Amino acid sequence: MRHADWGVRSPRWDGIRSEEIEVCGTAVHYLSAGSGRDGPTHLLVHPMAAGASMFLDLIDPLSALGPVVVPDLPGTLFGRTGLPHPRAARAEPNARFLRAFTDRLGIEGAVVHGWSMGGLVALLFADTAPDRVARLVLTCPTLPGPLPADEMLFWRFPAARRPDWERRIFPGAGHLLPLETPRGYTETVGRWLAASGRFDHRP
Template sequence: MSENGTRTVRTGGVRLVYRAWGAERGVPVVLLHCLGEDGEDWRGPLISQLGAAHPVYALDLRGHGDSDWPGAYAMDDFRRDLLGFLDALGIGAAILIGHSFGSVVAYLFAQEHPDRVARLVLEETGAMKPVRPPQEVPDRPQGEQSFDWEVKVQWTRQRNEPDPRWWDDLDRITAPTLLIGGGDRSHLPQEDLARMAERIPRARHITVAGAGHLVHEARPTEFASAVQTFLAECAGDDGGGGDDGDGAGDRS
């Protein structure tokens, strides 16, 4: 463990930094931050509430925070990193909670590895359909950045012309899924979240009105309550579904 409480794993030659909180047993929760942030972004009521019953891990995605900045940022790279992270910690199936960019990583992973996702929470997620008109690839700003600007560049290109399977394969997601929108203050089309919920077989969609794009920051208590309610309802439906602790991972 580092001086600031972070830990590291290596997967595919990339060093990933993460934080760990919470219970020793229970279905592990993995938190995936938005573009430009890192795992510290998740501190708040959600951590304290989930940590009572789950091991909780907040990852710095590649190109962010203290994880490596390798320069390669295809969505498949992020999916492979997440798989390697789960494998390194001995996690069989996890509850994935992602915000914005991190939520896209989460649901693309859930398409490809449905058996590794027990539950899925997508906060202000993006519908991966071609953007018209396309977004401009941004110039690198002056000064030091808290993340590798190349992530933004490569993400914009992939966002403009996504792999068609990323939209077509939403029905491959088998985990119970909650999509949380921020209402009319968000820059994302909220109807896209509703359409995604229709395409994902076991999904529901809620709106935290007036929260905007940063729901877990603007309305942390409401966000945490919505997640907890969703997880409790899922547990009531199928007895908790998934790992009861054997896949909790390395807490040392």
């Protein structure tokens, strides 16, 4: 599904656009919002079993921090980007795709957000193209094993029985993203960027 302005589907998606660009001979669909706004570009990377549209509710609040770009990765289940070759829908090829995609759009110094397998893709992308990535925001990233003992413990205990499970099992894990609301996520990311001294966020 594509829309010149996704506001036709819901007022909360107003200003989000479907766009298309050719990358290495493949037509790539992506969502964008906040073009021309001050701040770094926020590049959102979805899981393999999803598409750019899974981030629709996050794009508008996040665009308060700068332009937002969300590509449909090649070959994923619900995306609108073609499959250039049978092995395209894997982490390493998608990291290479992001390098070519950001090159076509002229994106440098982006804040790259990766969710689940998108977190692994974002990490590999940052490793291969460090000039394109200023910050990484990884949410439940699918990272290679083997798991350390404390993380094995994490997976054995049901979260429902432990309201503070993340802080008790991972005392050094740092900040937790309030993913229950797009605004909470955006406010947390904005505080991190402001604390870095490189970007000033005023909600």
